[in-house]
Amino acid sequence: xxxxxHVLDHLRKxxxxxxxxxxxxxxxxxxxxxxxxxxGLAFDPTSYPTVTRQISGGILWVALLFASITALNQSWGRxxxxxxxxxxxxxxxxASALFLGKAIANMLFVLxxxxxxxxxxxxxxxxxxxxxxxxxxxxxxxxxxxxxxNGTFFAALGLRARNxxxxxxxxxLPISLPAILAMVQAxxxxxxxxxxxxxxxxxxxxxxxxxxxxxxxxxxxxxxxLNAE
Amino acid sequence: xxxxxxxxxNVAWLWFGISVAxxxxxxxxxxxxxxxxxxxxxxxRIFYYHVPIAMLSLIxxxxxxxxxLFYLYWRRRDPLKALTADALALSTAEVTVVYSSxxxxxxxxxGRATWxxxxxWDPRLTSMLLLWLLYVSYLMLRRFSSTGQTHTLAAxxxxxAAVDVPIVYMSIRWWRTQHPAPVFGGGPDSGVDxxxxxxxxxxxxxxxxWGLCIVLFRFSLERRRQLAEQEAALQAIEASLEIPQ
Numbered sequence: 001x002x003x004x005x006h007v008l009d010h011l012r013k014x015x016x017x018x019x020x021x022x023x024x025x026x027x028x029x030x031x032x033x034x035x036x037x038x039x040g041l042a043f044d045p046t047s048y049p050t051v052t053r054q055i056s057g058g059i060l061w062v063a064l065l066f067a068s069i070t071a072l073n074q075s076w077g078r079x080x081x082x083x084x085x086x087x088x089x090x091x092x093x094x095a096s097a098l099f100l101g102k103a104i105a106n107m108l109f110v111l112x113x114x115x116x117x118x119x120x121x122x123x124x125x126x127x128x129x130x131x132x133x134x135x136x137x138x139x140x141x142x143x144x145x146x147x148x149x150n151g152t153f154f155a156a157l158g159l160r161a162r163n164x165x166x167x168x169x170x171x172x173l174p175i176s177l178p179a180i181l182a183m184v185q186a187x188x189x190x191x192x193x194x195x196x197x198x199x200x201x202x203x204x205x206x207x208x209x210x211x212x213x214x215x216x217x218x219x220x221x222x223x224x225x226l227n228a229e
Numbered sequence: 230x231x232x233x234x235x236x237x238x239n240v241a242w243l244w245f246g247i248s249v250a251x252x253x254x255x256x257x258x259x260x261x262x263x264x265x266x267x268x269x270x271x272x273x274r275i276f277y278y279h280v281p282i283a284m285l286s287l288i289x290x291x292x293x294x295x296x297x298l299f300y301l302y303w304r305r306r307d308p309l310k311a312l313t314a315d316a317l318a319l320s321t322a323e324v325t326v327v328y329s330s331x332x333x334x335x336x337x338x339x340g341r342a343t344w345x346x347x348x349x350w351d352p353r354l355t356s357m358l359l360l361w362l363l364y365v366s367y368l369m370l371r372r373f374s375s376t377g378q379t380h381t382l383a384a385x386x387x388x389x390a391a392v393d394v395p396i397v398y399m400s401i402r403w404w405r406t407q408h409p410a411p412v413f414g415g416g417p418d419s420g421v422d423x424x425x426x427x428x429x430x431x432x433x434x435x436x437x438x439w440g441l442c443i444v445l446f447r448f449s450l451e452r453r454r455q456l457a458e459q460e461a462a463l464q465a466i467e468a469s470l471e472i473p474q
Binding site: 150157158160161162163164166167170171173174175177178206209210213214217221224225228 | 301304359362363365366369370373374375378381382385386388389390392393396397
């Protein structure tokens with residue numbers, strides 16, 4: 001119970017910081033929008049509706065992945081200024097509470113970006129989903145959490161590394177590939193209605209399993225990373 | 230510096246000689262003695278290199294994982310033992326990258342000759358590529374992180390990689406795809422003709438001996454580097470004590 005309060009404290013602090021600066025959300029939004037526009041120019045999606053359905057799941061996730069990497073690189077930066085991170089290492093709250101609060105905050109930021117991006121995506125790509133659209137309400141949060149939980153962890157891991165802007169994608173992309181595969185396949189299945197519901201539910205289950213496994217590993221190992229010296 | 234006994238060195242050279250000898254026998258068996266594959270012709274002989282190396286490149290990551298767990302366990306309790314575990318983790322990670330590269334390359338050669346394409350996004354191939362990517366990123370992290378925390382961060386990443394590999398490996402067994410079905414333990418039709426077995430086992434033994442030999446050489450090299458580093462640190466401390474305050 002006390003643990004939960006610690007998590008909420010960290011979450012509240014991150015949300016307040018973001019509310020005052022709005023750095024990461026604005027950055028992510030514009031970046032994701034640019035990726036969508038670039039892919040739109042590259043593929044001319046309005047003239048081939050079938051092709052658009054097949055590729056837009058992948059494009060949506062690639063845009064979100066790149067956008068969240070740009071924000072995750074910054075997310076620990078504000079803790080490093082004025083040695084706030086050192087203070088948190090000495091604080092009586094468990095280290096994993098700090099991690100969970102930060103991960104949930106990042107998750108909320110990416111969800112806001114998704115909420116803004118989805119209508120733009122539908123308009124620009126002339127999308128008309130053929131499958132069960134409400135399944136996306138399950139796939140999007142699960143996929144986002146898979147990206148954000150590992151991303152927050154590896155951003156902390158590379159914190160004191162030499163070129164950490166480069167290190168984060170180098171570590172995060174290989175680890176996330178199974179999750180990316182699952183979320184792209186499930187999203188494409190929903191948009192094209194080519195996969196039958198059993199296959200889609202298998203992908204969603206794999207995604208949920210991935211989330212559970214890696215959240216556990218992150219929580220167990222975060223203290224080691226935070227106190228690595 | 231640690232005293233290196235001549236016996237240990239002789240054993241290492243003997244091991245090296247034996248693994249080369251076994252590899253030569255394996256080469257003779259696979260290239261000259263085994264009858265040519267009825268369906269594939271001489272291209273099928275890649276099998277004797279590709280499959281043993283693929284099997285071994287799935288074993289070394291787990292040595293790396295175990296060594297990393299030992300590192301994390303000993304990190305505070307016994308730092309000197311932890312350094313030994315870290316040297317083992319580094320050497321197995323490097324050998325993993327070498328073996329999975331060879332596996333990918335021989336597979337691509339075979340694919341070009343048999344399928345007519347170098348690469349396809351088959352689950353089997355993808356998971357091997359992923360293994361390669363994971364351990365390359367492990368070596369990258371070791372290079373990029375600042376000294377002092379490299380060991381801990383690398384051990385943490387190794388846990389992530391070891392969790393990731395089975396996820397992909399299992400997810401591929403559920404589909405029928407372009408890669409040939411598992412040869413050993415893959416079902417009622419699996420297994421090979423008995424005439425092919427000697428060549429296969431000679432090569433498996435040879436590459437296993439060779440891989441362990443490389444791991445041991447790399448391990449002792451890393452140990453020597455660690456000891457030299459400790460020696461230098463000790464001398465620096467002693468020198469700083471002699472300066473009159």
